[in-house]
Amino acid sequence: MKISKIERQRLLKETIEATPFITDEDLAEKFAVSIQTIRLDRMGLAIPELRERIKSVAADEWNETVKALPLNEVIGEIIDLELDNRAISILDIKEEHAFSRNKIARGHHLFAQANSLAVAVINDELALTAKSEIKFTRQVKTGERVVAKAFVDDLADKGLTTIQVNSFVDSEKVFTGLFHMYRTSDTEGDIGYEDNH
Numbered sequence: 435m436k437i438s439k440i441e442r443q444r445l446l447k448e449t450i451e452a453t454p455f456i457t458d459e460d461l462a463e464k465f466a467v468s469i470q471t472i473r474l475d476r477m478g479l480a481i482p483e484l485r486e487r488i489k490s491v492a493a494d495e496w497n498e499t500v501k502a503l504p505l506n507e508v509i510g511e512i513i514d515l516e517l518d519n520r521a522i523s524i525l526d527i528k529e530e531h532a533f534s535r536n537k538i539a540r541g542h543h544l545f546a547q548a549n550s551l552a553v554a555v556i557n558d559e560l561a562l563t564a565k566s567e568i569k570f571t572r573q574v575k576t577g578e579r580v581v582a583k584a585f586v587d588d589l590a591d592k593g594l595t596t597i598q599v600n601s602f603v604d605s606e607k608v609f610t611g612l613f614h615m616y617r618t619s620d621t622e623g624d625i626g627y628e629d630n631h
Contacts, residue, residue, distance in 0.1 A: 442467070443475050450476075454487050455513055455524070457579075508554050509546040510582060517557035518595075521584045523547060532576045539574040544609045548599040551584045552613040555597060560618045564594055568611040578603045587612075 437445070442465055449464065450456060458476075462469045476483070510525035525531075531543045545568060553561045574580060580601050587596040594614040601609035 437465075439475075443479055446472070446475050447479055447481065450481055450487075455484065457484055507550065509543070509550045510580070512551070512554060515555065517555060518586050519555070520586070521551050521555040523551050523554075523582050525580045525582070527574055527576055527578050527580060529576055537576040539576070539578075539580075541570055544570065544574065544580060544601060545611070547580060547582050548584070548601055548609060548611045549613060551582050552597040552599055552611075552615060555584050555586060556595060556615055556617050558617040560616075561595075562616045563613055564616045565614040566611055568609070570609055572603075572606065572608045574603060574608050580608065582609075 446461065446465065449461065458469050458472045461472045465472070473483075481487075508523065510523035512521060512523045514520070514522040525543070525547045527539045527543070529537075532539045548568075549563060549566065552563070580603055582599055582601040584597055584599045587598050593616075595617055597613045597615060599609075599611045599613060600607055
């Protein structure tokens with residue numbers, strides 16, 4: 435059943451307020467209209483696009499929370515964070531992230547998303563990757579959204595904080611990584627590391 439433009443816009447606003455990270459594509463499907471119609475509705479309601487909504491929430495909630503690196507150095511957009519416990523980020527794969535020939539995302543972008551999330555979740559001024567064990571479980575293509583979920587496994591395993599990061603496209607796992615992170619509160623002295631943040 436088709437609804438009026440006024441009613442659609444009212445419901446659109448309510449939907450975005452309830453689920454601020456919903457995409458225009460999902461909204462178009464929900465209201466059975468084109469993506470262009472959703473974009474016009476958003477513009478008419480002065481509702482920013484998804485990326486800007488995410489940035490706004492991140493700036494408000496986590497800019498002062500993340501300690502180990504500036505928020506703008508996190509690869510992807512943080513949408514959830516509890517220091518020394520868990521964090522979630524999203525990365526929309528665009529043409530610049532992929533090989534031009536086959537539209538497959540370059541692996542270092544998925545690694546960078548996971549690694550920077552592992553750094554961001556650390557509740558310390560300094561966090562360095564001492565060692566990582568990673569596995570790519572399926573190719574990711576241009577246009578897909580990667581959701582990385584980090585969980586702190588152990589706060590002081592042999593002087594290192596261990597963080598598990600799993601990345602998904604929809605519900606399918608595409609990357610998994612175990613990051614052993616040096617932090618200033620874990621131990622003192624020099625340590626070898628792979629990636630300096």
